[in-house]
Amino acid sequence: MTEPILLPASDPHLDIRSLPKVSLHDHLDGGLRPATIIELAGAAGHELPSTDPVALGVWFREAADSGSLPRYLETFDHTIAVMQTRENLSRVAREFVEDLAEDGVVYAEIRWAPEQHVRGGLTLDEAVDAVQEGLNEGVDAVEAGGRLIQVGQLITAMRHADRGMEIAELAVRHRNSGAVGFDIAGAEDGFPPSRFAEAFTYLAENQFPVTVHAGEAAGVASIRDALVHGRALRLGHGVRIAEDIDVEFDADDSVDAGNDTAVGMVSIGQVAGWVRDRGIPLEICPSSNLQTGAVDSFGGDIESHPIDLLYQTGFQVTVNTDNRLMSGVTLTGEFELLVQTFDYDLDDILELTMNAVDAAFLPLEERDALAAYVTEGFNQARG
């Protein structure tokens, strides 16, 4: 929490942590504090790879970085194991909100899959209520500390499971008590949104907002499925939409040469055109994308990450963290990475943040109020 901010070379005065930020793609079970996991695991008799908070944090990051899917998935076994009671869910949710506020986040949509948190005997509804209680406590604690934050739940159904309709009904039941949207997550390849056609129809009939993880572990066809069958209003990651874009470079042009450099001749395919021209927001998580191999086909490093191409060609790009514990990141850190790699300045950070404001699953009046609050914060930063 207190480590010094890495200052980008281009603007030594840019203090990204103090800027008001919006987080749309952040998993509750991917953002626990290591010390909390240790405490709760001890009480629950759950064995961990380490009982030292620093070493455990390193273990999570190394597992996520290992390139091994089983090791990566094992990290969630440990977090989910300690999130099976009302008290524990509330505590994790409360701390999650406090940590976001500490990072300068003023609006967050927090996603999690209730179906993974009923092993201790909670019903799905009790689990959602427990998380909401913790979120409310977190918001109150942040306010007591002199800051403001607003949060909502994205209720996730797991793709490999068969509970889509049940989870969709759960989400709609809680629409006036904290749930702002629905999501599907988990194994993307082989578990298309069309498996949940009935659930997505029900959500559409109830005018309940949907985001779908797509374009991470699978490509353009999966994104198309999310749009057609999921009726997705946003794409979770969606980064592989760039596979539907052709860029022809001149001999000495390059995508990573910065804001003012032409990226060459760009031709946009039909699915990418739909996503860009209709302004369907992309919830991009730069560090996570590198770890999961989502951007391997572009080069697999941050310099060749297509976020800049997508941003420069007019896609509704938003910047997110995905799993702060596993990736060892914060939203501030993700913006710093982009500033350092692509030479983004305050105007770029504002534009990316306003994209997230516009994409928030909030009523128009609340989005307008959030936009005004964010703008005011950036104006103050300009001095």
Ligand SMILES: [Zn+2]
């Ligand atoms: Zn995700």
